[in-house]
Every structure is written in C-alpha cells, then in structure tokens.
Amino acid sequence: MDAPFLTVRNLTKHFAPTAFSRGPVVRALDDISFDIARGQVVGLVGESGSGKTTIGRSVLRLIEPTSGEIRFDGVDITKLSAGPLVRQRRKMQYIFQDPFASLSPRMTIGQILTEGLDIQGIGSRRERRAKAERALAAVELPVDAYDRYAHEFSGGQRQRIGIARALTLEPEFIVADEPVSALDVSIQAQIINLLRDLQVRLGLTMLFISHDLAVVEYICDTVIVLYLGRIMEVAPAAALYARPQHPYTRALLSAIPSLDPLARQGRQVLKGDIPSPANPPTGCVFRTRCPVALDACAGIVPPLRATTSDGHLKACIRDDIA
Amino acid sequence: MTITAPDPAIDPTVVPTAGPQTKGPVRRALDRFFDNRAARAGLLIVVPILLAVSTYSLWWPFSPNAIDLRAINKGPSAIHWLGSDGVGRDVMARLLQGGRISLLVAVCSVAISIVIGFLVGAVASFGGRLVDGTVMRFVDLAMTLPPVIFLLVLASIAGTGIAPTILVISLLSWPVLSRMVRARLLELRERDFVVAARGMGAGLPHLLFRHGLPNCIDILVVYATLQIANAILLEAGLSFLGLGIAPPEASWGNMLNLARSTVVLEQYPWQWMFPGAVLVLTVLAINFIGDGLRDAFDPRSDLN
Ligand SMILES: Nc1ncnc2c1ncn2[C@@H]1O[C@H](COP(=O)(O)OP(=O)(O)OP(=O)(O)O)[C@@H](O)[C@H]1O
Ligand code: SF4
Ligand SMILES: [Mg+2]
Numbered sequence: 001m002d003a004p005f006l007t008v009r010n011l012t013k014h015f016a017p018t019a020f021s022r023g024p025v026v027r028a029l030d031d032i033s034f035d036i037a038r039g040q041v042v043g044l045v046g047e048s049g050s051g052k053t054t055i056g057r058s059v060l061r062l063i064e065p066t067s068g069e070i071r072f073d074g075v076d077i078t079k080l081s082a083g084p085l086v087r088q089r090r091k092m093q094y095i096f097q098d099p100f101a102s103l104s105p106r107m108t109i110g111q112i113l114t115e116g117l118d119i120q121g122i123g124s125r126r127e128r129r130a131k132a133e134r135a136l137a138a139v140e141l142p143v144d145a146y147d148r149y150a151h152e153f154s155g156g157q158r159q160r161i162g163i164a165r166a167l168t169l170e171p172e173f174i175v176a177d178e179p180v181s182a183l184d185v186s187i188q189a190q191i192i193n194l195l196r197d198l199q200v201r202l203g204l205t206m207l208f209i210s211h212d213l214a215v216v217e218y219i220c221d222t223v224i225v226l227y228l229g230r231i232m233e234v235a236p237a238a239a240l241y242a243r244p245q246h247p248y249t250r251a252l253l254s255a256i257p258s259l260d261p262l263a264r265q266g267r268q269v270l271k272g273d274i275p276s277p278a279n280p281p282t283g284c285v286f287r288t289r290c291p292v293a294l295d296a297c298a299g300i301v302p303p304l305r306a307t308t309s310d311g312h313l314k315a316c317i318r319d320d321i322a
Numbered sequence: 323m324t325i326t327a328p329d330p331a332i333d334p335t336v337v338p339t340a341g342p343q344t345k346g347p348v349r350r351a352l353d354r355f356f357d358n359r360a361a362r363a364g365l366l367i368v369v370p371i372l373l374a375v376s377t378y379s380l381w382w383p384f385s386p387n388a389i390d391l392r393a394i395n396k397g398p399s400a401i402h403w404l405g406s407d408g409v410g411r412d413v414m415a416r417l418l419q420g421g422r423i424s425l426l427v428a429v430c431s432v433a434i435s436i437v438i439g440f441l442v443g444a445v446a447s448f449g450g451r452l453v454d455g456t457v458m459r460f461v462d463l464a465m466t467l468p469p470v471i472f473l474l475v476l477a478s479i480a481g482t483g484i485a486p487t488i489l490v491i492s493l494l495s496w497p498v499l500s501r502m503v504r505a506r507l508l509e510l511r512e513r514d515f516v517v518a519a520r521g522m523g524a525g526l527p528h529l530l531f532r533h534g535l536p537n538c539i540d541i542l543v544v545y546a547t548l549q550i551a552n553a554i555l556l557e558a559g560l561s562f563l564g565l566g567i568a569p570p571e572a573s574w575g576n577m578l579n580l581a582r583s584t585v586v587l588e589q590y591p592w593q594w595m596f597p598g599a600v601l602v603l604t605v606l607a608i609n610f611i612g613d614g615l616r617d618a619f620d621p622r623s624d625l626n
Contacts, residue, residue, distance in 0.1 A: 062521055086523035094521045102514035105347055106536040112515075115532075116522035148344045169522060 003074070004035035005205050006059070006173065011068035013054050013229075024278040028054045029229045032068070033304070036222075038172075041199060041206040043216035043237065045252070046226030047274055052209045053097075055226070056175040059207065060092050061085065072173070090120055093166035097178040099158035103150035109136075109161055110146040116169045135164035139194060156187035163194065167202075174199075175207045180215065192219060213252055217241055222311075225249050228285040229277055231304055234313040245307060245314040247290050247321070284316070292321055348539065354618040361614025367607035371600070375421040384412035386419035386572050395590050405592040407580065417596055420572035421604075427487050427567070428553035432546050434492035435499060439545075440538065442496065443503025444530050447511060458504070464497045477560055482568040491556050495549055502541050507534050540619030547612035551605040558601060574601045 011032040017023045028051045036042045044052050057063040059070055061077050070077050077088055093116075096102035103112055113132035117123055123131065133143045139160040150158055159179060166174055176195060180188040196219050199206055210216045216223055216237070223240045225233040225248060233246035244250045251270045272289050275281055281288050283298040290297065294317070302315045345353070355361055379385070384402070393399075393406040404413040446457040473494055480486035510516055516533050524532075554574070560566030561575025562582075569576055574597045581587045581594035 057517075060521055062517055086525075089521060089523040092521075094518065096514045096518065098514060102518060104515040104533065104537075106533075106539075108346070115519060115524075119519070119522050119524050119528055149346055151347075152344060165518065 005038040005040075005073060006036040006207075007069070007071040008035070008055075008059065009033050009069040009071075011055070011058060011070065012066045013051075013058055013063065014066045026278050027229055027280055028277055029058070029065075030280075032229075032231055034224055034231065034234060036173075036205055036207065038205055039203050040222065041208055041220045043220035043223040044207060044209045044226060045211065045213055045216055045223060047211060049274060049277065050226045051229040051277070052211070052226060053177055054229075056094065056177045056207060056209050060089075060094055060175055062094065086120075090116075090169045091171050092173045092175070093169060093171040095162055095166050095174060095176040095179050098182050099155050099162055100182075102162050103158055105150060108147055108149055112150070112161065113146075113165055113168055116165065120169065122169075131168055132164075135167045136161075138167055138198065139164045155183050156191060159183060159187075159191055160194070163191075163198070167198070170202075171204070173205045173207075175209070177209045178211065179208075181211065188215070195219065213241075225252070228274065228280055230285050230315065231313075232286065232315050234304065236311045239310045239312060243308075243310070243312075245312050246316050247292050247318075248286050251289075251291070292318060294318065351540070351615075351618040355614050358614040358617060360610045361618075364607040364610030364614065367603060368611065371421065371604055371607075372425070375418055375425060378415070378418035378422075382415055382418060384415040386415040387411060387570055388415070395593075397590075398592055404596050405590070407590075407593050408586070413593060413596060416572040416577060417574075417600060420574045420577050420597060421600065423484065423567055423571060423573040424554050424557050424575065424601075425550075427484060427491065427557045427573070428550045431488045431491035431495070431553050432549045434488065435496040435549065436542055436546060438492065439496035439499030440503050440535070440542065442500035444507060444534055446500070447504045447507035448526060448530065448534075454504075458501075461497045461500055465501075469494060473556070473560065474563075474565065477565040482565060484567060484571070487557060487560060487566045490560070491553050494556070495552070499541075499545050499549075502545070503538055506538050506541060510534065510537050540615075544612055544616045544619060547608055547615055551608040551612065554601065554605055554608075 011029055013029040015026040015028055017025070032051075032055060034042070044055060046052050054063060058065045058068075061070070061080075065078060068078070072088065072091065075088065077085065080088060103109075107115070110129065110132060113135055114128040117128040117131060122128070129146075133146065136143055136145055141157065141160050141164070145153070145157075145161070150161065153161065159182075163179070179195065180191050183191060192215065195206075195208075198204065199219075208216065208220055213223075220237045223235060223237050224231055225240075225246065227248050232248045233240070233244070235245070240249065241253065244253050255270070270289050271291075275285070275288055281298070283296075283300055284290070284293070284302050287293040287297040296317060300317065302317045304313050304315045306313055307319060384390075388411065390402075390406060390410040390412065392410070393402055393412075394410045395408055396402060396406050398405045402412050402414065404417060406412055407416070442457060442461065446454045446461075449457070473490060476490045476493060477486070480490050510533065511529075516529060519529060519533060557566050557573060558575030558578060561568075561573050562579050564576075564579065567573035567576050577597035578594055578601070581598075586593055
C-alpha cells in the first residue's frame with residue numbers, strides 16, 4: 001500500500017482559559033495519532049465531549065492544535081502560512097452536525113453553494129452556477145432550490161445542501177461531523193446512503209464522526225474509538241464489531257440495543273459518568289469506569305499497540321482478557 | 323390502489339413551493355413592519371415632512387433669510403402662514419430650512435457613527451484577544467464619560483456650524499453601536515456557517531462583509547432610526563445652548579433658542595411653538611418607525 005493520504009501524529013489540543021474566562025485547562029485531545037489511506041472511510045466514535053469535533057476541526061485546521069503534526073499528501077498543514085493554506089482548503093471540506101446552524105439564514109441556496117468557488121476565485125459567474133447546480137443534482141435536490149432560502153427546507157434537505165456545499169470545491173477529503181445525529185431516524189438512512197454513494201463515486205477520503213457505533217459500522221472501513229481525548233482502540237470495522245479488544249469498546253457495543261436475548265445477557269453497562277477533561281484520571285483515562293481495571297492501570301498511560309494479527313490496535317494493559 | 327402524495331419530509335425531491343418567488347429574511351421583516359400600525363403612522367408623518375423639507379424652495383415663495391420689514395413679529399397670516407420673526411423673516415421658510423439642516427445633521431452624524439461603530443465592533447470581534455481587549459477598554463472609557471459634559475467640551479473645541487455639529491454628535495454616539503456589533507459578531511464567529519466559510523478559505527473582508535454585515539443589518543437599521551431621532555434632539559439641544567448651528571442659519575434647535583427671551587416666549591408664541599411641535603412630532607414618529615423595525619427584525623418573530 002502507498003503512503004497514507006492523511007497522517008495525524010501526536011495531535012494534542014488544550015483549551016487554555018482566556019484573559020476573559022477563568023477555569024482550568026481543558027485537555028480535549030492528548031497525543032492522538034492515526035492514518036487514513038486514500039479512498040478510505042475512517043469512523044471516529046466516542047461519547048459526547050470525548051473530542052471528536054476537536055479532532056475533525058483540527059485536521060482541517062479550523063482549530064489550531066496545541067501540538068502535533070497533520071500531513072495531507074505529505075504536506076504538514078499545521079505549518080502552512082495563510083496563502084498556501086487557502087489553496088489547501090479546496091481539497092478538504094467539513095460537513096456539519098446541525099443542518100439549521102450550518103446554513104446562513106441570509107443567503108440563498110445559490111449563494112451558499114457558490115460561496116466557496118467565490119472565495120477561491122474559481123470560474124466565471126456562469127460556471128459557478130453550473131457547478132452549484134451539479135452539486136444540487138448530486139445530492140438529489142431539484143435545481144429550483146437554487147434561488148430559495150434555507151428556512152424553506154426540512155432538516156434532511158438542509159443536510160443535503162450542507163453536503164452539496166462541501167462538494168462544490170471538489171475536495172479529496174471530507175470530515176463529516178455527526179452528519180445524521182440531528183435528523184429524524186427515517187431520514188438518517190437516506191443521508192448515510194447518499195454519503196456512501198458519493199464517497200464511492202467521487203473516490204472521497206472521509207473521516208466520519210459519530211457517537212453511534214451502529215451508524216459507523218455500515219459506512220466505515222476502519223473505526224477509531226475515542227475516550228476523553230485519547231484513542232482507546234483502532235480496528236477494521238468488521239474486526240472491531242466481531243472481536244472488540246478494549247473494555248471500553250466492549251461496553252459501547254453491548255450498549256447497542258439488541259433483540260438477541262443471548263447478547264442481552266452479557267450486557268455490561270458503564271458505571272459512573274465520563275470524567276471531566278479538565279481533570280482526567282492518571283494512567284489509563286478509562287480506569288474510573290473500567291470493569292476490569294487493575295491497580296496498575298493508574299500508574300501508566302497504556303500505549304496504543306497492536307495485539308492481534310487482524311489489524312487491531314488497543315490502548316489497554318490487559319492482554320489476558322481478550 | 324391508492325396514490326399518495328409524496329411526503330415532503332421524506333422525499334428530498336419535493337421542494338416547498340412558497341409562491342412564485344421566495345422571500346429573504348429582510349423582505350419578511352419589511353412585511354411585518356408594514357403590518358405594524360404605529361410604524362405606518364410614523365411613516366405617514368415622516369414622509370410628508372421629508373418631502374416638504376427637501377422640496378420647499380420649489381413651492382414656498384419666501385426664502386429663510388429674506389427680510390420683510392413690513393412683517394416684524396407678525397402672527398400667522400395669509401401671506402406668512404406661520405407668522406414672521408423679530409427681523410421680519412418668514413417662520414414657515416425658516417422652519418422648512420431648519421428641518422433640512424436638522425435632518426441633514428442627524429442623517430450625516432448617524433451615517434458616520436454607523437461606519438465607525440461597525441468597523442470598531444468588527445475589528446474588536448475579529449481582531450483577536452489583544453486588539454479586542456484594548457479597543458473595548460477604549461470604548462468603555464468613551465461610554466463612561468458623562469455625555470452632556472463630553473458634548474459641551476467637544477462642541478466648544480469643534481466650534482459651531484454644520485460640519486462641527488455632525489462631528490460632535492457622531493463622536494458621541496458610535497460606542498453604543500460598536501458594542502452591539504461586537505457582541506453580535508463574537509457570537510456569529512462561532513456559528514457553523516461562518517466556520518464553513520473559513521473552511522473554504524474565507525479571509526477577513528469576506529467574513530465581515532458577506533456574513534458580518536448582513537447579519538448585523540437589523541442592529542444597524544434599528545440603531546439608525548432611533549439614533550436619528552436622538553441626533554435631532556442632540557442638535558436641538560446644542561443649538562439651543564448656542565453651540566450647534568449658529569444663526570443666521572436656521573435649525574429647529576436655534577429657532578427654539580428664541581424662546582429664551584421672555585418677550586418671544588409670551589408674546590410671539592408662533593416663533594417657537596411651530597418648531598417645537600414639528601420637532602416633537604418628527605422625533606415621535608421616527609421612534610414609532612424605529613420600534614416597528616425592531617419588532618420586525620426580532621429574530622423570534624421569524625419562528626411563527
Ligand atoms: N472552544 C473551546 N473552549 C474550551 N473547551 C472546549 C472548546 N471546544 C471544545 N471544548 C471542550 O473540549 C472537549 C471536547 O469537545 P468536542 O466538541 O470535541 O467533543 P465531541 O466529542 O465533538 O462532543 P459532541 O458529541 O458533544 O459533539 C469538551 O470537554 C469540550 O468542553
Ligand atoms: S488499561 Fe486498565 S483501566 Fe484501562 S482499559 Fe485496560 S484494563 Fe481498563
Ligand atoms: Mg461534536
């Protein structure tokens with residue numbers, strides 16, 4: 001296989017209090033490293049507050065990371081200066097969670113869809129319109145949406161518009177930040193299918209964020225499980241669901257509602273609340289809720305390492321429970 | 323077999339048809355504005371005044387500084403509808419010219435304070451923490467100065483006349499606006515559609531003028547209207563004190579100044595009553611319009 005398309009190394013983000021807000025430093029991300037190969041869809045799963053959005057936005061440099069390296073096709077975008085960064089932005093786009101907040105109420109759909117082309121100075125007015133209309137067609141919306149305002153559309157339609165906007169610049173890489181979690185269940189499948197189709201047809205590389213393992217299973221090649229700003233487990237989707245290695249992943253999987261009574265018996269429910277990222281536990285961050293924690297877990301930060309031959313990486317010191 | 327209409331919530335190809343053309347948020351706000359009775363009444367007063375003031379030289383026979391020696395301190399008559407003043411000038415002509423000056427001063431000072439207020443608010447909110455901190459402390463300072471004293475000191479430095487009066491009034495009024503703009507833009511900066519624009523490579527001018535300005539339009543319109551009323555009063559106050567528009571140039575304020583003489587106050591009431599009445603009426607009407615605009619642009623009113 002060739003060199004990975006996206007390489008993230010030791011990404012760390014601490015939100016420090018500002019001059020106007022007090023409070024402790026929030027350790028949103030700690031030492032995150034992963035790769036995404038070209039054309040692959042990688043899922044990023046974790047509970048609310050685990051740092052998924054922070055990773056997604058840092059990777060597109062919408063948030064300045066505290067430290068770490070993010071390489072796109074070999075280019076470290078954390079070191080790009082303003083001009084090259086603007087050009088780099090054509091290649092990477094973001095799809096937002098909330099379809100109501102992500103579209104300007106003051107712009108027509110046409111203005112929203114041509115905005116990126118406008119900023120990047122691509123094409124004449126007519127060409128921009130043509131590209132925008134093609135993007136509308138790609139998300140299966142009629143072209144007469146062009147002159148309307150976002151408030152006239154339903155949540156699912158707005159999410160399609162958000163996806164169309166991300167497509168107009170013809171990016172190679174897309175971060176989809178919980179693109180369906182704000183939608184009705186009846187519409188979620190449609191949007192997921194649409195994303196899957198587009199990803200295959202356009203050969204997109206994608207970081208797909210979700211708090212729901214069931215959604216991720218369908219669309220992703222590889223899954224990253226995040227907890228409190230650290231990676232707990234990385235594995236090919238099939239292997240993760242079939243043989244979860246990390247106690248946290250197991251707990252997450254067993255929390256998925258199931259009709260199978262046998263599966264329900266072995267169900268573990270996570271006790272307690274997720275600790276504050278302002279004051280994470282020492283050693284393994286999961287130890288306060290881990291059903292199989294040992295005393296030793298407080299002492300060392302378990303490194304992410306390969307434990308089996310099926311492409312699994314896990315950050316847990318207990319190999320005896322697998 | 324039954325044929326059901328496609329459900330727009332499910333079928334993405336069904337786009338709501340709200341009519342032949344769809345209305346943007348500004349259009350919808352204006353619709354609400356024209357539904358408001360007080361606001362319409364305000365318009366009904368202000369528009370004729372504006373028309374009269376701007377065209378009077380075409381249809382009123384007297385000019386504001388022409389002296390009619392046969393009509394000194396005469397009351398309203400068929401020739402001088404609103405009477406004449408102590409040197410035989412036509413009160414109607416002076417009232418119209420005074421309105422022209424008062425409104426000119428108000429509009430110009432508001433325009434200037436809008437530009438300053440928006441830019442300062444924009445720089446503070448998008449300029450980073452250090453710039454924001456510095457600029458806003460400065461704005462706080464400007465706002466804690468007692469306005470009357472600030473006004474008098476400024477006016478005595480700037481002198482009298484139209485331009486200095488405009489300057490003085492605009493310098494006094496922008497800080498309030500810049501705070502509102504800053505608050506709005508700070509919130510806007512974190513909104514997803516602005517993050518999206520940044521993600522597509524938008525620079526500061528794009529963010530400010532394609533997103534910042536349109537999303538401040540309600541603040542600016544309401545501020546402009548209410549501040550015009552305020553500026554008319556400020557001008558009147560300054561001119562009344564002899565600091566704003568100096569005679570022989572007419573303004574509503576310096577016409578009221580005549581009432582400081584007890585003789586005029588008691589014996590020639592038409593010389594101050596008419597400017598006073600028009601001033602009150604105009605300010606009131608503009609306030610009605612401003613309130614109507616504020617309600618029309620209230621983001622909550624879009625929800626129903
Ligand atoms: N601008 C910020 N300033 C301070 N703390 C922040 C900021 N943004 C995020 N955080 C904190 O960083 C942590 C991770 O947030 P993030 O939004 O990345 O989580 P998430 O996994 O996307 O959660 P969700 O599922 O709710 O979207 C949270 O504890 C959050 O409070
Ligand atoms: S390192 Fe210890 S606490 Fe952490 S997941 Fe493994 S067993 Fe649980
Ligand atoms: Mg998030």
